[in-house]
Amino acid sequence: MLDFAQGYQAYQHTSVNVKASGADIHSLVLMLFEGFLDELARVEGHIQAKRFDKKAAGVEKLLKILGGLDASLDQEKGGEVALNMHNLYQHCGHSILRASMKNNIAELEHVREVMTNLQEGWQGLLNKA
Structure with a gap:
């Protein structure tokens, strides 16, 4: 039997796939x-509640999302902007790892x-399009 958390996760997964x-x-x-x-908010909650196994899983998700955002950059057409965003994603990844190690x-x-x-910024671009 699914508990509430599993049911909610299934709903979220389906909702994201549809969107x-x-x-x-x-x-x-x-x-x-x-x-x-x-x-990120969940990871903060896991740190506060000392649920370190769930924190680790959340950190892994954060790093995968950063990887997805980084992969979406067009380095050839994006020029300096794409490079700066890449550097920001790298910086955030390093900060997440440091925060995780130190809780x-x-x-x-x-x-x-x-x-x-x-x-x-991305929302602003979408609104202009």
Whole structure:
């Protein structure tokens, strides 16, 4: 029998698949940012509650999402902007690992700020399109 958490996860997975199936690249990137920020909040909760196994799984998800965002960059056409975003994603990944090793929530706040700013920038691009 599924517990509530498993049921909610199944719902989220289905919801994300439905949204992604009809989304353009800008919308997909925004979905990655949304998923990243949601998972970042969960990781913070896991650190506070000392659920270190779940924290580790969350950190792995965060790093995979950063990898997906990085892979979406067009290094040839994006030029300096793409390079700067790549560097920001790398910086956030390193900060997440440091925060995880030290169980330091404060270090994750900087990551949240950077990723929220990037998300807002992508949202602005989508609104203009």
